[in-house]
Amino acid sequence: MNAYDGLPDSVTEVFGPDATAEHAYDLLTVDVPADAWISALTTARDRLGCTYFDWLSAVDEPGTGFRVCAHVVSLEGGRVRRLLLRTTVPHEAAVLPTAVGVYAGAGWHERETHEMFGVGFTGHPHLVPLLLPEGFEGHPLRKDFVLAARVAKAWPGAKEPGESEHGGPKRRQMLPPGVPDPNEWGPLKGQLRAHAQG
Structure with a gap:
């Protein structure tokens, strides 16, 4: 056996x-x-x-x-x-x-x-980068990695309830994990009203 x-x-x-x-x-x-x-x-x-x-x-x-x-x-x-x-x-x-x-x-x-x-x-014989471009900083599959692309360009898709001109109740805005507040990080730092982190 x-x-x-x-x-x-x-x-x-x-x-x-x-x-x-x-x-x-x-x-x-x-x-x-x-x-x-x-x-x-x-x-x-x-x-x-x-x-x-x-x-x-x-x-x-x-x-x-x-x-x-x-x-x-x-x-x-x-x-x-x-x-x-x-x-x-x-x-x-x-x-x-x-x-x-x-x-x-x-x-x-x-x-x-x-x-x-x-x-x-x-002891690895050649532990060098394999996939990411030269000079890339950070480790993108870590949970604490900042998704900078979401600061530079908003997430595409439908608007949240209350964000359109149709009125209705407004939902509390929140950012998904890993997405930094654009008012605290990136090119728009300090220029926007603060977003609520969920």
Whole structure:
């Protein structure tokens, strides 16, 4: 029997005492501490037969940190077994060792994750920008990234109730998360009446 088949029940035996797992929608998800990241990836490849590397990325979870995820697959015996490995690093110390030594395909994914979220990968052979233009400042997939384009150009679409000449009750104006108040940031700073943040 493949070790994969005993999961999630045997997660601590396979991935260590601090690992947790759940199985839902034909996807096994295993969470490990950051210091067990590389050993968990190695276990997935060598013990569970997950030799196919699919993708690696992150999710910014305010108040928690960055949840770094790697999706790998076992194709042994004609069965497809999917595994999502996850770990969390704090915002103020967003660093993991590179997975390139375990899965060579992780190289570009780590570059993109570094660029979009600011997560560092120590030991990466070439951690340079991959997608953004030269000189771009910031990490655009972080929740605290300012959407400057929404200051320069208003969001297109229908007007809010009360903004047309038809009268009616006026709704409290609010800005979506990540959209700065144009009176506080950008070319119109200090020139507009203040917007209410929701």
